[in-house]
Amino acid sequence: MESANTINFLNLSITRKPTHLNIGIFCKPTSTDTTINFLSNHPLEHKMAAYRYLTHRLYTLPLCKEQQDKEWQHITHMAYSNYPPNHPVPTQMQNTTAQCPAQGPHPHLHNPPSSTRNTKWTTFTYTSPQIRKITNLFKHTNVRVAYKCTNTMSHLSKSTTKTICTSSPYDRSGIYELTCITCHRSYVGQTSRSLRPL
Numbered sequence: 455m456e457s458a459n460t461i462n463f464l465n466l467s468i469t470r471k472p473t474h475l476n477i478g479i480f481c482k483p484t485s486t487d488t489t490i491n492f493l494s495n496h497p498l499e500h501k502m503a504a505y506r507y508l509t510h511r512l513y514t515l516p517l518c519k520e521q522q523d524k525e526w527q528h529i530t531h532m533a534y535s536n537y538p539p540n541h542p543v544p545t546q547m548q549n550t551t552a553q554c555p556a557q558g559p560h561p562h563l564h565n566p567p568s569s570t571r572n573t574k575w576t577t578f579t580y581t582s583p584q585i586r587k588i589t590n591l592f593k594h595t596n597v598r599v600a601y602k603c604t605n606t607m608s609h610l611s612k613s614t615t616k617t618i619c620t621s622s623p624y625d626r627s628g629i630y631e632l633t634c635i636t637c638h639r640s641y642v643g644q645t646s647r648s649l650r651p652l
Contacts (some may be wrong), residue, residue: 466515478521479511487532497580497601505533572596579604 455461459470467478489504490496508529512522573596578589580601589599633640 465511476518476521477516479515479517479525487528487535489532489536492537495580495582496603499601500580500603505529508532573598575600577602 456470461468462480465480467480469476469478490501492501494501508525512525512529517525575598576592577600578585580603585601592599629642629644631640631642
């Protein structure tokens with residue numbers, strides 16, 4: 455329902471003005487500023503994914519200057535909240551934009567896409583940063599590298615004991631609990647997908 459001429463729809467906040475509609479970005483009350491921790495064993499591409507998505511959304515939505523500035527402050531606050539001051543993620547974000555987002559279009563959105571006609575992809579399991587010594591061998595070839603991690607929900611929730619049930623509980627959706635082996639805190643969530651790895 456509309457409240458104070460504003461209605462929230464998906465991730466948008468739409469405000470009705472006398473002559474036009476104002477578009478803003480809506481964050482659910484349950485949303486947090488947490489992204490992949492900088493100490494986590496993930497490649498930098500995975501850690502930057504959230505910021506690439508948020509920055510792309512910032513430049514593609516028809517936001518006014520005030521809304522652009524507000525969202526950019528939220529993105530930078532999120533980066534500095536999750537990473538130390540000298541970590542490359544906040545620095546790369548600053549280098550990517552170079553100026554306030556409201557002052558001009560995103561430079562990467564206007565670059566012509568590179569030709570991918572002969573490009574082939576291969577997957578490497580990211581076990582440590584040392585894996586890049588191997589993947590760098592493909593840098594000057596037409597083979598692109600995508601990383602995958604083993605510390606995913608499906609792997610963490612996999613049972614360590616055998617079960618005699620004919621149907622595995624990981625074939626079903628439902629409520630799950632994950633316990634951190636470091637701090638021993640638990641997280642309870644719900645999913646509609648199977649927990650079995652593909």
